[in-house]
Amino acid sequence: MGDISKDIKSKFKTNKIKALINIKYTSNWLSSKENEFFKPYGISPQQFNILRILRGAKERTKVQIVKDRMIERAPNATRLMDKLCDKNLIERERCEHDRRVVYVKIKNEGLALLKNIDDNKNLSFLEKLTEEEAITLSNLLDKIR
Numbered sequence: 001m002g003d004i005s006k007d008i009k010s011k012f013k014t015n016k017i018k019a020l021i022n023i024k025y026t027s028n029w030l031s032s033k034e035n036e037f038f039k040p041y042g043i044s045p046q047q048f049n050i051l052r053i054l055r056g057a058k059e060r061t062k063v064q065i066v067k068d069r070m071i072e073r074a075p076n077a078t079r080l081m082d083k084l085c086d087k088n089l090i091e092r093e094r095c096e097h098d099r100r101v102v103y104v105k106i107k108n109e110g111l112a113l114l115k116n117i118d119d120n121k122n123l124s125f126l127e128k129l130t131e132e133e134a135i136t137l138s139n140l141l142d143k144i145r
Helices: 015-041 045-057 063-069 077-086 108-119 131-144
Strands: 090-094 102-106
Touching (some): 045 063, 045 077, 045 102, 045 108, 063 102, 077 090
Antiparallel strands (some): 090 102
């Protein structure tokens, strides 16, 4: 991946427009790399996000809270959780007092999978950034929002 102008064969009216297009282009590129990274683990990046949320919660959590905490607001979050249940990585239970409320909790198998993923430091698609550059980039992205 080189200069965005060469990659998409385009000139930009301003550097701010170039930066915007570069963010979108890089976002799609990163999504593709993430999908490749998670494929051997049999989960998607969104399912990884759900597992991390549940690991952080340390106890059963309402499905709606998990949905609210997701990085990408997935309209299919319930289906993603169904698949995690099918893979025996999380468990679901209904509230006794209000049958409309559903809780989810990460299982030991889910924790083991996360540990396996955490131990794999092969995020080679980020290796070109130094730690300092990563801090600068995060700060700039925060500034945009």
